Amino acid sequence: MPAPNLRVTIAGIEMKNPLTVGSGTYGHHGNFSQFFPVETMGVLVPKTVRNYKWPGNPGPRVLETTAGLHSSVGIPCNTWEHFVAHDVPILKTLKLPIIQSVIGRTEDEYVEIVERCDSLNVFAGIELNLSCPNLKQGGLDFGYDPDSAYKLVRHVRSKTRLPVIAKLAPDYTSLLKVAKSVEAAGADAISMINAPRAMCIDHVTRKPMIGNKIGALSGAAIKPLAVYMVWEVYRAVQIPIFGMGGVTDFRDVIEFMAAGARAVGFGTINYVDPMALPRALGELTRFLEENGIADVNELVGSAHEDRPALVVPERVVA
Amino acid sequence: MLQQVNAPVVWNRPLTGDYWLIEVEAPTIAGPLAPGQFVNIRIPGLTPYLRRPFSVYRVSPDRRRLQVAYKVIGDGTRLMTSALPEGGVCDVIGPLGRGFKLPAQAKHIAVIGRGIGIAALPTLVDAAADRGIAIHALLSARTTPNLVGLDIFSERGCTVITHTDDEPSVAQVTDHLIGLDKRHPFDAFYVCGSNRLARAVHALAERRGVPAEIAMEQHMACGFGDCHGCVIDVNLDREGKETAFREVCHYGPVFDTWEVVHARA
Ligand SMILES: Cc1cc2nc3c(=O)[nH]c(=O)nc-3n(C[C@H](O)[C@H](O)[C@H](O)COP(=O)(O)OP(=O)(O)OC[C@H]3O[C@@H](n4cnc5c(N)ncnc54)[C@H](O)[C@@H]3O)c2cc1C
Ligand SMILES: Cc1cc2nc3c(=O)[nH]c(=O)nc-3n(C[C@H](O)[C@H](O)[C@H](O)COP(=O)(O)O)c2cc1C
Numbered sequence: 001m002p003a004p005n006l007r008v009t010i011a012g013i014e015m016k017n018p019l020t021v022g023s024g025t026y027g028h029h030g031n032f033s034q035f036f037p038v039e040t041m042g043v044l045v046p047k048t049v050r051n052y053k054w055p056g057n058p059g060p061r062v063l064e065t066t067a068g069l070h071s072s073v074g075i076p077c078n079t080w081e082h083f084v085a086h087d088v089p090i091l092k093t094l095k096l097p098i099i100q101s102v103i104g105r106t107e108d109e110y111v112e113i114v115e116r117c118d119s120l121n122v123f124a125g126i127e128l129n130l131s132c133p134n135l136k137q138g139g140l141d142f143g144y145d146p147d148s149a150y151k152l153v154r155h156v157r158s159k160t161r162l163p164v165i166a167k168l169a170p171d172y173t174s175l176l177k178v179a180k181s182v183e184a185a186g187a188d189a190i191s192m193i194n195a196p197r198a199m200c201i202d203h204v205t206r207k208p209m210i211g212n213k214i215g216a217l218s219g220a221a222i223k224p225l226a227v228y229m230v231w232e233v234y235r236a237v238q239i240p241i242f243g244m245g246g247v248t249d250f251r252d253v254i255e256f257m258a259a260g261a262r263a264v265g266f267g268t269i270n271y272v273d274p275m276a277l278p279r280a281l282g283e284l285t286r287f288l289e290e291n292g293i294a295d296v297n298e299l300v301g302s303a304h305e306d307r308p309a310l311v312v313p314e315r316v317v318a
Numbered sequence: 319m320l321q322q323v324n325a326p327v328v329w330n331r332p333l334t335g336d337y338w339l340i341e342v343e344a345p346t347i348a349g350p351l352a353p354g355q356f357v358n359i360r361i362p363g364l365t366p367y368l369r370r371p372f373s374v375y376r377v378s379p380d381r382r383r384l385q386v387a388y389k390v391i392g393d394g395t396r397l398m399t400s401a402l403p404e405g406g407v408c409d410v411i412g413p414l415g416r417g418f419k420l421p422a423q424a425k426h427i428a429v430i431g432r433g434i435g436i437a438a439l440p441t442l443v444d445a446a447a448d449r450g451i452a453i454h455a456l457l458s459a460r461t462t463p464n465l466v467g468l469d470i471f472s473e474r475g476c477t478v479i480t481h482t483d484d485e486p487s488v489a490q491v492t493d494h495l496i497g498l499d500k501r502h503p504f505d506a507f508y509v510c511g512s513n514r515l516a517r518a519v520h521a522l523a524e525r526r527g528v529p530a531e532i533a534m535e536q537h538m539a540c541g542f543g544d545c546h547g548c549v550i551d552v553n554l555d556r557e558g559k560e561t562a563f564r565e566v567c568h569y570g571p572v573f574d575t576w577e578v579v580h581a582r583a
């Protein structure tokens with residue numbers, strides 16, 4: 001059998017494989033290749049940028065939980081000039097498509113940062129972070145509210161020709177409404193999930209344990225929640241989905257794709273096991289070969305009722 | 319260059335007090351490692367989830383193996399005693415962070431460690447002793463068995479002064495330090511494991527106009543600068559007029575004491 005096809009296309013962005021990273025979980029200070037060549041993945045999503053300098057939240061910012069990470073970093077950001085002078089030249093040298101994640105406190109700030117990113121001619125797409133759980137302003141103001149999300153995406157859509165991806169918050173009540181409204185407003189794809197809000201309280205002091213008090217939960221612990229939400233959104237919209245939330249290995253990649261994701265992001269696991277993504281790519285390829293799946297796109301949505309189950313040959317141990 | 323290696327475990331056994339000592343074969347980390355740098359160790363499985371950061375305690379003379387002296391205090395370190403047996407492998411990332419700076423003209427230094435902070439000092443002592451620098455080591459801990467590494471400090475010719483909380487109170491570490499400095503002024507100070515000691519050392523070093531460094535700890539997720547999780551509030555100028563959050567794993571763990579001793583604290 002010829003090598004299986006790993007190429008996927010999302011919002012017109014051609015990826016040589018469906019693997020990517022969650023914004024903010026891979027690379028720092030413009031350095032993206034500490035453990036493996038960044039070109040291993042299908043598309044790079046660097047950390048969210050703002051159009052102004054921002055210190056982020058006070059420490060402690062990270063705390064371990066059972067199979068997860070409780071964090072409240074708050075998207076620290078250097079100046080736009082610093083981004084252009086230091087990060088962009090490095091991004092320009094990379095030989096893969098890059099989707100830049102952006103955030104603002106207001107609709108106008110989002111539009112401004114999108115226009116600035118567009119003008120650099122470096123990016124293949126823009127991800128609107130509508131879902132950072134750790135901010136007092138911006139992000140969730142849009143991510144929880146279908147009307148604000150609609151207005152924002154529509155406004156951004158009118159200002160850039162780049163594909164626009166909306167990164168959604170894992171909110172049970174508003175999720176489907178927001179997904180449908182960003183689709184109606186012209187978003188080209190959805191990215192989900194951002195980390196849900198969470199809290200840890202010290203049983204001795206009886207006070208929240210991280211500096212911002214409220215934080216996020218990410219990592220293996222949230223995977224079933226994320227898979228479920230991708231499954232629901234896949235049924236509700238036509239636009240493709242970048243799925244993420246607790247991915248650890250190639251089995252999780254298949255799980256997210258079966259739920260409906262066309263590409264899958266590695267997040268917190270990059271901190272724990274920085275070689276997880278390249279290893280999963282090899283194992284995914286082998287899985288497709290061993291199961292006679294010619295095209296990785298066949299996995300997308302395969303968990304839904306109208307799709308046949310794979311008859312697993314007995315020799316295969318996944 | 320940062321490395322992730324599956325390092326063969328040479329051995330992993332109790333050391334003294336609450337401490338265990340693990341030795342692994344990791345030439346690509348041990349080779350370039352500078353005094354005061356650290357490693358991040360993964361415990362197999364998803365619980366515990368995060369790696370555990372540790373100073374490198376010692377590097378073998380051929381620079382192929384490294385040791386970590388770890389205090390068994392929580393779930394992760396407890397598991398390390400059984401999950402990383404001799405003959406197995408240990409997933410290590412390193413060398414991480416920025417280590418200690420030994421001034422070119424230093425002839426006489428003081429290393430001051432408390433508790434697990436002591437474990438960061440032997441690599442510095444080795445480097446200083448190799449250069450013929452005279453070293454005073456002032457070490458303190460809760461109990462005598464938890465004064466880790468006394469053998470190394472003696473072997474490398476340090477003058478060692480110890481203090482434990484269970485001793486009926488003799489002179490405090492800081493009293494010793496001030497007394498010693500009067501007789502034989504130190505060219506640099508290095509402190510690990512106590513903010514109280516750091517403030518005292520900083521005051522002394524400032525008065526004398528000599529450098530003082532401190533190894534800091536903070537909760538970490540990655541250990542290699544990607545998550546922005548391990549920040550502390552750092553002075554950007556000596557007067558503390560401007561401060562900023564800085565990642566301990568990237569800008570530290572070793573800082574100048576003026577960066578981290580805040581005027582208001
Ligand atoms: C740069 C650096 C060097 C260190 N060097 C040493 C050393 O040489 N020897 C040694 O015994 N210990 C050292 N420590 C502390 C060591 O990392 C913790 O004792 C260890 O992580 C505790 O893990 P645990 O699961 O047993 O404890 P738990 O309390 O159950 O750990 C829960 C979480 O808190 C984190 N944590 C707990 N205590 C600390 C701490 N003091 N600093 C940072 N994170 C912590 C853990 O990493 C884990 O994520 C160092 C810490 C840092 C940051
Ligand atoms: C420390 C940390 C920083 C993050 N920073 C960002 C960010 O800047 N922008 C963003 O859209 N998502 C950010 N995320 C969310 C991740 O991209 C991802 O959506 C989420 O963590 C779920 O995936 P995971 O469980 O695999 O980590 C961050 C997550 C963590 C843990």
Ligand code: FES
Pocket residue numbers: 537538539540541542543544545546547548549565566567568
């Ligand atoms: S631990 Fe991730 S930046 Fe320091």
